[in-house]
Structure formats: structure tokens, C-alpha cells
Amino acid sequence: MGDLQFSVPEAQPTQAEISNLRFALVRICLLLFFFVLVGCKSEKKVQSNFFSDNSLLTRREMIGERLYQRYCSGCHGTTGEGDGLHSYTLNPPPANHADTAYMNSLSDEYLFEIISNGGASVGKSTEMPRWKDVLGRNDINNVIIYLRKFPLPIRR
Numbered sequence: 001m002g003d004l005q006f007s008v009p010e011a012q013p014t015q016a017e018i019s020n021l022r023f024a025l026v027r028i029c030l031l032l033f034f035f036v037l038v039g040c041k042s043e044k045k046v047q048s049n050f051f052s053d054n055s056l057l058t059r060r061e062m063i064g065e066r067l068y069q070r071y072c073s074g075c076h077g078t079t080g081e082g083d084g085l086h087s088y089t090l091n092p093p094p095a096n097h098a099d100t101a102y103m104n105s106l107s108d109e110y111l112f113e114i115i116s117n118g119g120a121s122v123g124k125s126t127e128m129p130r131w132k133d134v135l136g137r138n139d140i141n142n143v144i145i146y147l148r149k150f151p152l153p154i155r156r
């Protein structure tokens with residue numbers, strides 16, 4: 001009995017098969033590129049739960065809305081006007097985020113600082129809590145983006 005010899009026939013792709021494959025790869029890449037482009041362009045917007053009419057919010061604004069309404073509206077009010085339930089016990093009162101002229105005078109950096117570290121960190125009322133233990137950097141920025149939307153048409 002001699003050794004068994006297995007010989008696998010080598011599959012050599014033909015030149016035509018190689019160039020077909022190349023062509024297919026190029027097409028897949030182009031398609032992916034196209035989807036990425038479209039995906040970046042068309043950001044889905046969603047209807048706000050707190051503002052009427054067609055105020056559509058971006059994803060980040062929507063996250064900001066949820067966080068703001070949960071953590072801030074108790075003092076600053078659902079519409080940002082500084083009239084939340086707790087506001088009546090606070091002196092000085094919570095800021096009015098619907099006052100565009102005033103809000104425009106405050107930089108994003110300043111807003112980030114007071115929201116992260118609280119009123120005391122910028123020489124304001126200690127009644128304004130610090131939020132950095134509750135909210136991450138991204139979330140604080142999402143809240144700031146939402147604050148910048150005030151005042152919006154109000155659902156009454």
C-alpha cells in the first residue's frame with residue numbers, strides 16, 4: 001500500500017473574474033459612501049412634547065428637552081420663563097431662559113460652567129444646584145442647545 005496522495009486542483013481565477021470582482025468592490029464602496037452622505041444630510045427631526053405648532057427638534061435638542069423638563073423645569077418652568085413650582089420660594093428667582101436678549105449675553109462657556117458647577121461657582125445664588133454629578137458633558141451641552149431654543153411657541 002503506497003501513500004495516499006490527494007491533490008486539490010488549484011482554482012485560478014481568470015482575468016475576467018478578477019476584474020468583475022474589482023468592479024463589484026468599487027460599486028459597494030460607492031454605495032456605502034452615498035448612504036453615509038445621505039445619512040449625514042438628513043437628520044431626523046421630531047416633534048417637541050412641550051412646544052406647539054411645527055417646532056421640530058433635532059436629536060440633541062430632544063435629549064436636551066427631556067433633561068431640561070426633568071431636572072430644570074421645577075424651578076425654571078416648562079417654558080423656561082422662570083416660573084416653575086419651586087420658583088416662588090426662591091430669592092433671587094430662577095433665571096428666565098425665554099428672555100432672549102439676556103440669554104444671548106451669556107456665552108455657551110458660561111452656561112456650561114454654571115450648569116456644571118452651580119450658581120456658587122460664578123458668584124450667583126447657591127439655590128442654583130450643580131449638575132455635573134447628574135449630567136455628563138454631552139448632556140449639559142444638549143441642555144444648552146435646548147435653552148437656546150427658548151422662547152418657542154407654547155402649547156397651552
Ligand code: HEC
Pocket residue numbers: 068071072073074075076086090091092093094095106111114115119123124125126127128129131143
Ligand atoms: C432648585 C431650583 C433650580 C433648579 C432645579 C435649576 N436651577 Fe438654574 N437657577 C436657579 C436659580 C435660583 C437661579 C438664579 C441664580 C441667581 O440669579 O443668582 C438659576 C440660574 C440659572 C441660570 C442663569 C445664570 C445667570 O447668570 O443668570 C442658568 C443658565 C440655569 N439656572 C440653568 C439651569 C439648568 C440648565 C438647570 C437644569 C439642569 C437648572 N438651572 C436647574 C435655580 C434652579
